[in-house]
Amino acid sequence: MSTSGTESGTRSRTRRAILAAAAATLARDRKATLADIAEAAQVGRSTLHRYFADRNELMAAAIVDSFGAVEDSVRAAAIDQGPALEAMRRLIAAMVESGDRLAFLFGDPHVLEEFTDRFEPDMSVPTTLDLIKRGQEEGVFDPAASPEWIQRVIWALTYTGWEAAEKGELPRHGITATVIRTFESGVVVT
Amino acid sequence: MSTSGTESGTRSRTRRAILAAAAATLARDRKATLADIAEAAQVGRSTLHRYFADRNELMAAAIVDSFGAVEDSVRAAAIDQGPALEAMRRLIAAMVESGDRLAFLFGDPHVLEEFTDRFEPDMSVPTTLDLIKRGQEEGVFDPAASPEWIQRVIWALTYTGWEAAEKGELPRHGITATVIRTFESGVVVT
DNA sequence: TTAGAGTGAGACGTCAATGTCCCAAAGTCA
DNA sequence: TGACTTTGGGACATTGACGTCTCACTCTAA
16 A cells, blocks of 8 residues: 555556546535445455545545646746746646646635645746746836735635536636736726 | 514524624634534524524525625625726725624625525625726726626735734724725836 | 456445424413 | 523434454456
């Protein structure tokens, strides 16, 4: 069960299917049972327990996994390069792409809080704040808003876009543009 | 137990304490047990059951109650009067004031969905969507954004403001101004 | 083909939350 | 004060989710 050891292809695939199903299922229903998750992963409940002894272990692993997925996506956006405004657009696009994972991680405020000690200080969140601060220094982001507030707004709008698409109110391909537009200019015509 | 009958002052007070505690507690922890809610209401668990037979009944009553509280608050904002922009500012202020109740109602998407059939919206209260459409006709709200999207943005920002204050990142008295500013102008300096 | 890896189904036992009931104590009002 | 209302706390049974375990079956790689 050590993460360091090499896993057979089959086991590795099953493990990932469970983790992905956990994130996707819990993002849509926070009260989902382990049976629900196992079903979503097309796996028996006993198999799920074979990989993750208890709910906490699964949660911790799913958080680390989802966080890693989001990190990869954000890393690919290279948000420390180029003008802050353009970097922010790439960041938002990357976050929207990780919709499921983000909704799982941030949909329930308690999810992350209870597991903050399970993983090491990450790269993506601090760099988001870095990007915001850089943007403020460049004079493109509202200096009256705290970086923390702006970060919350990004999460909130991204989640809202994901949720709207989830309910069919917004086409998937339109999420990014809509979120970026609202994030940048708000809703009032000037 | 009929809602139509007159209730003694004591019972009425107890009932309201339970409903308010339910909304406040569930807004902060969606997994709160009935024992948690009873404790928050400073009431015995058996007393809670005396007023609400089961969890569903309590949920339904709490939703109706919270919805009514928000409706009252919104009605006082008279959002069908005056310029749409100013009406929107009053609406947002009213929503921020109802922070707890809104966080309870909209914090978990499933809460409302499961109980939509339990209550009818008060038709005498002008809806948020009406105000948004009016604003678009007046040319003050982005015509490229759907009214539903704008409504979601209002909810999301209000909730974010409430949450930020809840975690001490934002002073209570600053929520409204911050939410309005972000809602109207976004985050990018033009 | 064959041994071993991996799996599904399901039987248990456990546990926390729930819902019901009762009764003594405290509160309320005439 | 005395009748009536309301409450708190505890005993109890029920339920659904969990976690553990076994066994027969399927798949995979040599």
